Amino acid sequence: MEELRPDLVLLDLYLPDLFGLDVIPRLRTAGHDCDVMVISAAREADAVRGAVRHGVVDYLLKPFDFEDLRGRLERYAVQRGRLLGAVVRGQADVDRVLAGGAAGPVPPVLPKGMSTETAGLVERTLRETDGTLSATECAGLTGVSRVSARRYLEYFHTVGRADVSLRYGATGRPERRYRFLG
Incomplete structure (x- = not known):
């Protein structure tokens, strides 16, 4: 020790x-x-x-099973990162940090090709953003590619940790905007 x-x-x-x-x-x-x-x-x-x-x-x-241990270690790493990066402005911030450590089912293992570290980085960026964030904005803030940012943001939407809204412009496809749900 x-x-x-x-x-x-x-x-x-x-x-x-x-x-x-x-x-x-x-x-x-x-x-x-x-x-x-x-x-x-x-x-x-x-x-x-x-x-x-x-x-x-x-x-x-x-x-x-090894996968059970691995999932728990990954959950611990995410929670530790959340605690180390926590900014407490009020009770809601305390509740959010403590809820992340509450006992419950182990979250699913990330899909193949996704890393815990990058997921933590994208999650922190999304959580700390006021309002919504596009994949392009997320990429600029994190340093990952736009494609990677979009993949992680979509993953968080799929598992219920992010909400998606569409912003319509004058031309082209609508822009997907992500908001952290906690």
């Missing part, structure tokens, strides 16, 4: 020399401000309640 200073610790509860939840207060006492995700076969309600009381960010029961 001293050497690596991890952001996230994957912690089993059945350790050879002590119960895993007893590790968390030791980490805090030693000054480690890391997040903890429990990965354990411990199915007892007291273990789950204890994990929640100790502030674990997630609890995954063994055995599990």
